[in-house]
Structure formats: C-alpha cells, structure tokens
Amino acid sequence: MNQTTTSHQASAPGDYKSDIKPVWCPGCGDFGVVNALAKALAKMSLQPENVGIVSGIGCSSRIPAYMSCYGFHGVHGRALAAGTGLKIARPDLTVIVTGGDGDGYSIGGNHFLHACRRNVDMTYIVMDNRVYGMTKGQASPTTEPDWDSKLSPDGTGLREFLPMVIALASGANFIARGYTGDPNSLAELLVQAVRHPGFSFVEVLSPCITFRPEQLEWKKRVRAGALKPTADMTRATRRLLRDDGFDLGVLYAGSRSPYEPRGPRATKDVSELERRFVL
Amino acid sequence: MTGRMPRSVDDFMACACAMEAEAAERYAELADLMAAHANRDVAGLFAKLAVIEGKHRDQILEQMRWTTAPSSHTFEWETPEAPETTDPGDLHYLMTPHHALKLAEHNEQRAVEFFERFVRARLPAAVRKAAAEMAEEEREHVRLIQEWLAKVPPPERGWDDDPDPPNVAD
Numbered sequence: 001m002n003q004t005t006t007s008h009q010a011s012a013p014g015d016y017k018s019d020i021k022p023v024w025c026p027g028c029g030d031f032g033v034v035n036a037l038a039k040a041l042a043k044m045s046l047q048p049e050n051v052g053i054v055s056g057i058g059c060s061s062r063i064p065a066y067m068s069c070y071g072f073h074g075v076h077g078r079a080l081a082a083g084t085g086l087k088i089a090r091p092d093l094t095v096i097v098t099g100g101d102g103d104g105y106s107i108g109g110n111h112f113l114h115a116c117r118r119n120v121d122m123t124y125i126v127m128d129n130r131v132y133g134m135t136k137g138q139a140s141p142t143t144e145p146d147w148d149s150k151l152s153p154d155g156t157g158l159r160e161f162l163p164m165v166i167a168l169a170s171g172a173n174f175i176a177r178g179y180t181g182d183p184n185s186l187a188e189l190l191v192q193a194v195r196h197p198g199f200s201f202v203e204v205l206s207p208c209i210t211f212r213p214e215q216l217e218w219k220k221r222v223r224a225g226a227l228k229p230t231a232d233m234t235r236a237t238r239r240l241l242r243d244d245g246f247d248l249g250v251l252y253a254g255s256r257s258p259y260e261p262r263g264p265r266a267t268k269d270v271s272e273l274e275r276r277f278v279l
Numbered sequence: 280m281t282g283r284m285p286r287s288v289d290d291f292m293a294c295a296c297a298m299e300a301e302a303a304e305r306y307a308e309l310a311d312l313m314a315a316h317a318n319r320d321v322a323g324l325f326a327k328l329a330v331i332e333g334k335h336r337d338q339i340l341e342q343m344r345w346t347t348a349p350s351s352h353t354f355e356w357e358t359p360e361a362p363e364t365t366d367p368g369d370l371h372y373l374m375t376p377h378h379a380l381k382l383a384e385h386n387e388q389r390a391v392e393f394f395e396r397f398v399r400a401r402l403p404a405a406v407r408k409a410a411a412e413m414a415e416e417e418r419e420h421v422r423l424i425q426e427w428l429a430k431v432p433p434p435e436r437g438w439d440d441d442p443d444p445p446n447v448a449d
Contacts (some may be wrong), residue, residue, distance in 0.1 A: 014304070021311040025445065026370035031308065137446060181368065182359035209368065210446045216368050219359075 010048055010068070013038035018068045027216075029206030030060050030127050032180025037067065037096070037125070039183065040190035051094045054083040056103040059134045060127035060206065063098045077107030080115040080124060087122050088261055089273075094194060095122040102132045105141040105161045112163075116170035116199055121258040123193045123200040126163065127180070129208035129215065137211035149211075163203050165240055168233065168252055173198030175236070175252040179222045180206045185248070192250060198258040205246070221246045229253045284402065291397065291406045293349040295413055296339040298393070300348055302363040302386065303332035309365060316372045324379045332363070335416075362386075362393040373441060375434045384424045390417040 010016060016038040024030050041051060051069035055061035057076035064071025070093070074082040083097035104112055104126045115124065130147075132138040139152045141161035148155055167175050174196040178186035186204065193200035205222065207215035227249030230236050236252040285291035306329035313322035340348065356362065363386045371378070394417060397410035 021315055023315050024312075026309075026312055026316065026372045026374075027368050031312075031367055035308075181366075184356065184360065207368070219368065
C-alpha cells in the first residue's frame with residue numbers, strides 16, 4: 001500500500017493527484033474519472049490519508065497510482081475482496097474500489113454479486129469501455145454481441161452482461177451511471193455515491209478510443225439526468241426495462257443498513273497489527 | 280451556463296477565472312500525456328499553452344485583488360466542461376503542433392462566444408461591460424493563435440500512419 005505524504009490540508013482537486021503521470025492513450029475516458037474523483041474528494045474535503053483506493057488489473061485499475069490517497073493495486077478481479085477487507089479492518093477510511101468491465105464483471109464477477117449482497121459501506125466505480133483494452137481488444141462481458149473484431153469475427157453472439165440489473169437484484173444500496181465526457185456531473189455522482197451508506201455502485205461509460213473508436217459517438221448518445229433516484233426497487237426495476245445503457249444519473253438510492261461485523265474486532269488498532277508482524 | 284447567472288462583476292469574474300484555470304489544468308494534463316507518448320513537440324506546445332492560460336487566470340486574480348480563486352459552486356457550465364477546455368476525444372497520439380494549435384484556436388473562439396452571450400444577456404451594465412472586455416481579450420487570443428498557426432506547417436499527408444499501431448490484435 002502506498003504511503004501518502006501530504007504535509008498540508010488538501011482542498012483543491014490537484015491535491016488529490018499524485019506526481020505519477022497516466023500512461024493511458026490520448027482520448028481515453030479514464031482521465032475523466034481521475035479528474036472527477038479528484039473533484040469529488042475535494043468537494044467532500046476528505047483528506048488523502050483518510051481515503052483508500054483499491055483496484056484490480058486493467059487500464060482503469062491503474063488509478064490508485066495516479067491519486068495521492070492510500071492505494072492498493074491488487075489482483076485481477078479481486079479488488080472488491082481487498083476493498084471489503086480494508087473497510088472492515090479500517091472502518092474509519094473512505095474506501096473506493098475502481099476497475100474496468102473485464103476485471104469487475106468477468107474475472108471478478110462473483111465478487112461483484114456478493115459485494116452488492118454484503119452491502120459494506122464503500123463505493124465501486126467501474127469504468128466500462130466494453131472491451132479488454134490492456135490486452136489488446138478482446139470482447140468483454142459488456143461488449144455488444146455483434147461487435148465485429150479480428151478476435152471475434154462477426155461478434156461473440158453472446159448477450160451483454162447488464163451491470164445495473166445485476167447490482168439492483170443483488171442488493172447494492174446505491175446505483176448510478178455517469179459518463180467520463182462530463183467529469184463535473186460525474187464528480188457530483190461520486191459525491192452522492194460516497195456519502196450514501198452501504199455499497200454504492202457507479203457504472204461509468206468510459207470510451208476506449210484505441211480499440212473502440214466508435215465510442216467517441218457516446219457523447220451524442222448519453223442523456224444527462226435521465227435516471228431519477230428512487231428508493232423503490234420495483235420502480236427502479238421497471239426503469240431498467242427501458243434503459244438502453246446511455247441514461248445517466250442515479251437509478252436507485254436504497255435504505256438498507258450497511259454491513260457491520262459482529263462481535264469484537266479482530267484488531268483493535270494499527271499498532272497491534274504492526275506488533276503481530278514483528279519478527 | 281445554467282444555474283445562477285452572474286449578477287455581479289465578482290460572480291462573473293469568478294466564472295471567467297474558473298474557465299481559465301480549467302483550461303490551464305487540461306493543457307498541463309495533455310502535455311504530460313503527450314510526453315508519455317513521446318510526442319515531444321506537441322507536449323511542449325501544450326505545456327506552453329498551459330502556462331499562457333495560467334497567466335490569464337493570474338491576471339484575473341490580480342485584477343480582482345483575489346489571493347485564491349473563488350469557489351465556482353455558484354454556476355455550472357452548459358457544456359460538459361468549461362468552454363475553453365480541450366475535449367480529450369479530439370486528441371491523437373501522432374497529432375502535430377498544427378493540430379494542437381487548431382484545437383487551441385477552437386477553444387479561444389468558444390471563449391469569445393461564451394462571453395459575448397453575457398454581453399447580449401439581460402444583466403447589470405457592469406457585468407455586460409466586464410463580459411465585453413473579456414470577449415475582446417479572447418478575440419485577441421484568437422488572433423495570436425492564428426499568427427502562431429501561420430508559422431507552423433500543416434500536417435503532411437499520412438501524418439497518422441503508424442507501422443506498428445497500438446490497436447493491432449496480436
């Protein structure tokens with residue numbers, strides 16, 4: 001885990017960015033998430049040392065390195081497991097888990113279901129570009145069935161994974177969709193997600209302009225504010241039936257109590273944990 | 280811009296200051312990005328543009344006798360980002376300085392149009408006067424960018440040809 005070294009109170013978005021420069025492709029949507037996340041943290045006046053950003057593997061999972069908060073770049077698909085452990089061990093931290101559609105819905109698909117079900121108080125941001133970008137353009141769970149590519153000629157023929165449907169059915173307490181081309185609105189969504197108790201899931205449309213250049217058209221397709229928050233699961237479910245994947249906003253803001261571990265905490269404080277590791 | 284329209288010169292200049300600050304931050308980000316992709320000419324150009332926009336922000340701070348930029352929560356942009364901020368979707372890793380300057384010219388023109396809307400709006404005379412001055416400044420920036428552009432050769436045919444493109448599936 002990175003050691004954060006802030007010597008002053010962070011208050012501007014720039015204070016939440018590290019000195020490591022992103023190596024993403026020019027035009028990658030993930031830049032918008034870094035900017036939105038920095039703005040959201042600044043808006044909430046959360047100090048970097050009080051925030052843990054956990055990720056798995058993939059282009060978008062590089063985010064912890066680009067932020068000045070505590071960061072953990074974990075194992076493929078296991079970001080939610082690591083984030084859950086962190087939140088249970090350090091409930092005082094704001095835990096934000098980040099990743100992509102391959103990491104979160106395929107390799108980590110099972111963790112996604114159970115993180116929604118457990119409802120631990122953390123925020124999961126998935127940068128969905130409907131492709132495995134880091135490994136050069138394979139179809140991911142959210143890729144359209146007819147997306148023709150050299151690796152899947154004529155498309156996979158498989159129906160897409162529907163993250164918001166799964167999240168709602170599995171018990172996520174806050175569900176929203178944002179778009180990286182509008183980092184200011186995305187920052188507002190992230191603020192709401194972090195502040196909402198329990199497991200918050202934010203699906204972010206994040207174009208991969210290298211392998212999916214047609215996604216540049218998303219800016220014409222997204223509908224800002226088309227999703228209106230409801231605490232009624234039935235209404236949210238009905239709303240999803242007419243969702244084409246480009247409606248933005250908060251779909252669901254529920255009132256389930258976040259998971260609280262039962263019994264005494266295994267570790268009382270960090271110094272006790274450190275003592276256990278002394279050789 | 281939606282939300283509350285600026286009713287005072289202070290509100291209006293806070294909006295102008297935020298616009299310049301966002302433009303400077305984005306140019307700096309693009310400079311780093313192009314450096315990471317070994318496009319040194321464009322990286323250097325974006326870095327210069329970041330410095331220039333930063334100076335514009337500082338001029339506003341000095342003019343208003345502000346030590347720090349005021350909070351920008353009183354307004355929100357009508358477009359997803361501020362009118363002078365480069366859209367990352369317009370980039371290419373092999374882009375030339377000419378492309379970068381065309382983007383800058385487009386940004387400055389959008390800034391002119393943005394301020395001219397305030398000049399025409401039903402706002403206090405002092406706000407419209409400040410907007411007219413800002414619009415004139417942005418027109419001057421357009422002229423300067425166009426002069427700069429005239430000195431930079433346009434991209435050659437096949438500028439985006441890459442014998443080893445990143446999107447080839449192995």
